C-alpha cells in the first residue's frame with residue numbers, strides 16, 4: 001500500500017517551521033531525510049507520523065531522544081508490554097532481538113534512567129521492531145551509539161526489514177549513514193524540502209545549496225555505518 005501525505009505544514013509560535021510538503025512512499029522503500037540541524041527534519045517526521053496514523057496506517061517511531069519514547073516512572077518491562085500490545089507483536093523473539101542489539105544484560109525491572117543512554121536508544125529501536133508496521137520512522141537513531149554499535153544496529157534493522165513490506169524513513173544529519181542505508185533522499189533547508197532524488201544522484205550531483213554543503217564534507221565517506 002502506497003503511503004501518501006500532501007500539504008503537510010507546521011506553524012509553531014506564529015512561525016512556519018514546515019512549509020507545505022508532500023511525499024509518497026511505496027512498500028519497502030528506503031527514504032533518507034537529511035539536512036543540517038534545525039532544518040525541520042524532526043518536524044517532518046512528527047507531522048508525517050500523525051498524518052499517516054490518522055489515515056489508519058501503522059507507523060512505528062524511534063524518536064530523536066529516548067526520553068520522548070520512555071516514561072521515567074515506568075519500568076522497561078512495562079514499556080515492552082505496552083509496545084507489544086500496541087504493535088501486536090505476538091511472535092516477537094525478545095531475547096534474540098536484545099542479544100543482537102547487545103542489550104540482553106539490561107535489567108527490565110529498572111526504569112529508563114537505570115540504563116545507559118545508548119542502551120535506552122537500542123531498547124527503543126527494539127520496540128520499533130515489534131510487529132510489521134507500514135512504516136518505521138527513525139530519527140537520528142544512532143546518535144547516542146558508538147560507530148561500531150551504530151553499524152551493528154543498522155545492520156540488524158536492515159535484516160529485520162528484508163522481505164517485509166515495511167517502508168523506512170531514516171532521518172539524519174549524517175550523510176554517510178544515509179548514503180549507506182537508503183536509496184532515495186530528501187534534502188531539507190529552513191523548513192522546506194529543497195531537493196529529492198536517488199541517493200547516488202544527489203551525492204554525485206547535488207543541485208541545491210543545502211545538498212552541496214552536506215556533500216562538501218567528504219569525511220562522510222569514512223563513516224563506517
Ligand SMILES: Nc1ncnc2c1ncn2[C@@H]1O[C@H](COP(=O)(O)OP(=O)(O)O)[C@@H](O)[C@H]1O
Nearest residue numbers: 012013017035036037038039040041042043044
Ligand atoms: N515546538 C516548537 N516551537 C517552536 N519552534 C520549534 C518547535 N519545534 C521545532 N521548532 C523549530 O523548528 C525548526 C526545525 O526544528 P526540527 O524539526 O527539530 O529540526 P531538525 O530535526 O532538522 O534539527 C527549528 O528552528 C526549531 O527551533
Ligand SMILES: [Mg+2]
Nearest residue numbers: 041042043064
Ligand atoms: Mg531533529
